[in-house]
Amino acid sequence: MDTCIQKIREIAFQLLDKKEVEKVIGFSNGTIPMATSPITIASKQDTEKLVFNSTCGLNLANYIRQQKGKIAVIAKGCDSRNIVTHIIENQVKRDQVYIIGVPCNGMINKSKIKSLFEDEIQKFEEDGDSLIIESSSKKEKLKKNDYLRENCRLCQHRNPVIYDVLAGDLVKEQIIDVPYPDVEKIAALEADARWIHFQDLTKNCIRCYACRNACPLCYCPTCFVDESGPQWVGKGQDKTDINTFHFLRAFHCAGRCTDCGACAEACPMDINVRDFTRKLNKDTFDMFGWEAGLDLTKRPPLDAYSPDDPNDFIK
Amino acid sequence: MKFITIDKKNWAKGIEKSRETYRLFGPVKDKNGVFIRTLEKDMLPDMTINDSIMSVKSVLFPQTEKILFTTLDEAKEDHHIMKRVEFDSSPRAVVGIRPYDAKAIELVKMNFDTDDYRDPYWCDAYEATTFVGVGINKPGPFDFSTSAGTGPFSESGLDVLMADLDNAYLAKILTGKGEAFMKSCGFEKNTDEKESQALFDILRKEAEKNISSHIDTGKLKGKTVLELHEAPFWDDIAFACINCGTCTFVCPTCWCFDIQDETKQKSAGRFRNWDTCMSPLFTKHATGHNPRDSKTQRVRQRFMHKLKYFPDKYDKGIMCVGCGRCVKSCPVNIDIREVCKIMNSYEKNN
Numbered sequence: 001m002d003t004c005i006q007k008i009r010e011i012a013f014q015l016l017d018k019k020e021v022e023k024v025i026g027f028s029n030g031t032i033p034m035a036t037s038p039i040t041i042a043s044k045q046d047t048e049k050l051v052f053n054s055t056c057g058l059n060l061a062n063y064i065r066q067q068k069g070k071i072a073v074i075a076k077g078c079d080s081r082n083i084v085t086h087i088i089e090n091q092v093k094r095d096q097v098y099i100i101g102v103p104c105n106g107m108i109n110k111s112k113i114k115s116l117f118e119d120e121i122q123k124f125e126e127d128g129d130s131l132i133i134e135s136s137s138k139k140e141k142l143k144k145n146d147y148l149r150e151n152c153r154l155c156q157h158r159n160p161v162i163y164d165v166l167a168g169d170l171v172k173e174q175i176i177d178v179p180y181p182d183v184e185k186i187a188a189l190e191a192d193a194r195w196i197h198f199q200d201l202t203k204n205c206i207r208c209y210a211c212r213n214a215c216p217l218c219y220c221p222t223c224f225v226d227e228s229g230p231q232w233v234g235k236g237q238d239k240t241d242i243n244t245f246h247f248l249r250a251f252h253c254a255g256r257c258t259d260c261g262a263c264a265e266a267c268p269m270d271i272n273v274r275d276f277t278r279k280l281n282k283d284t285f286d287m288f289g290w291e292a293g294l295d296l297t298k299r300p301p302l303d304a305y306s307p308d309d310p311n312d313f314i315k
Numbered sequence: 316m317k318f319i320t321i322d323k324k325n326w327a328k329g330i331e332k333s334r335e336t337y338r339l340f341g342p343v344k345d346k347n348g349v350f351i352r353t354l355e356k357d358m359l360p361d362m363t364i365n366d367s368i369m370s371v372k373s374v375l376f377p378q379t380e381k382i383l384f385t386t387l388d389e390a391k392e393d394h395h396i397m398k399r400v401e402f403d404s405s406p407r408a409v410v411g412i413r414p415y416d417a418k419a420i421e422l423v424k425m426n427f428d429t430d431d432y433r434d435p436y437w438c439d440a441y442e443a444t445t446f447v448g449v450g451i452n453k454p455g456p457f458d459f460s461t462s463a464g465t466g467p468f469s470e471s472g473l474d475v476l477m478a479d480l481d482n483a484y485l486a487k488i489l490t491g492k493g494e495a496f497m498k499s500c501g502f503e504k505n506t507d508e509k510e511s512q513a514l515f516d517i518l519r520k521e522a523e524k525n526i527s528s529h530i531d532t533g534k535l536k537g538k539t540v541l542e543l544h545e546a547p548f549w550d551d552i553a554f555a556c557i558n559c560g561t562c563t564f565v566c567p568t569c570w571c572f573d574i575q576d577e578t579k580q581k582s583a584g585r586f587r588n589w590d591t592c593m594s595p596l597f598t599k600h601a602t603g604h605n606p607r608d609s610k611t612q613r614v615r616q617r618f619m620h621k622l623k624y625f626p627d628k629y630d631k632g633i634m635c636v637g638c639g640r641c642v643k644s645c646p647v648n649i650d651i652r653e654v655c656k657i658m659n660s661y662e663k664n665n
Contacts, residue, residue: 030648030650031642031652031653032456032457032643032648035648036648037555037647037648037649038554038647039555040551040554058646058647062557063554119365119455120365120455120456122456136453136456203345204345204347204350206378206561206564207560208559208560208561208591209559209560209594210557210559210561210646212559213557213559214557214646226594226596228596234575234577235573235575235588236378236575236577236586237377237378237379237588238379265646266646266647267646268561268565268644268646269347270346270347
């Protein structure tokens, strides 16, 4: 993946040089270890600022709506699926985005890595399949594959599903026999234990809404939690209100979520909000054979009507 | 100034003893990191971690606080008349906070306790609270407190400052409140004032030397508000921002709140919740007009408030204590140190 950055920069340079796009949306280096930051590049001289590595865990499809003119965007497998979803949902037009596809080997689980250290990480380097991480008290060399985010470990769409150009060779897709082990584990719990699991999951939520705001799907002009007339949900730290937000947000993403992991990545409290969305991803897969963002010609199952729908109530 | 030595072997017992008088709060490890929470029975403050994810501000200013209540039952004489929720004025102590958090309380006080207005909820809590801090021997890489008007052994805002000496704590009593707390713990072993102060000075210098992160705010004052407000860099700074409120919620100096009324059958409550200037709702008028409708405007507001409006209004330095929490927690790595650098070095027509 580290070799593709030169290619990304070259492509971006050419696009801006030939004025084919107004700007390129990508990642730049962060100011702290294991951080990268979304950036927009409008001048070809600035294309050197673009980087791509295993810390680019946010989803850039979240940044392509409401842009003026034609833009280019760097897209991993999941980002590209959200671009497809945006196109289907009329949030962008296909000819308005130039997609620089990046075949992806997975992003790292930053909190898992942080938990190996008592003190703050001061240095992070990536060398092929190895991660070299240093704090003031110790140095660790880790195998990247052991520290992938859960969604990346279980990902079956590492290659972009839609692109105008590729910045690297396509990678081999993983075949995952049990794609939802986490959902099955929670589903197997007794009702009480399941409730406790979710109560514990959201315990530290501060309602910053980073999960919602990092999500490309959450583009409602006014989110239901922000509505004031009528007010659907209380705004304080009452547990019922916090859970209402998480439950409803997840339902709103049913059949649309690509499990890109941006929500969990953005959460300052390390809440794995994917525990909610993945259950619905599994349901839409089991019931409709549906995975979001793979096909520009098909609408998500929950906003489509079909005469041969298996359910009776609709007929 | 009085100094007390506390053998760590006696620490737990002393803390336990203080519960006869105080409700205790302090750093507590949870699954995602350290939080400042109520110390339930048998819980001790975690004195080993440099900083907590959330700051100490919630002890005086909870994220959600019921402030008033009333009945909607019109058969009752006092229906619809809001009354203050009974306030627990019993003494509370926050033990093990970092000096920059205490400095932040002082900054927040400038807002809640002014000549014209006294916020009763915050001020009553403040008056009931004793702040027992512990110096940071080894500041982390995100700590830029020394260039934000405080530091790893800053005394400002604290009632007691302790130094961790491996087997013992050396406590410097800074106020009468601090003295009363130490007495309630049974910690009364005085030590030589001169020697103790010398030791504090050494520890402070050593710790300050270890601070590797700095900001320069020297030129901000000389620039006009409009010059910075109209500067061309805000769109670039704001681009990555997703407008979550993480930076404001983890910030020990962010004090903005929202008032919400909630009703349940015949009872009604008025709550105050933390609010965030990152949210479009923060400034949305009842007319539907929003003076800070764009992301850039909101991001600019946050940094202008911290680094320009506040220093201009109060002349007490910036509204930031350099704890680095927002730097670490920001999902898109917007770094106040970088923004400060851009603002401080900006020259119009440059």
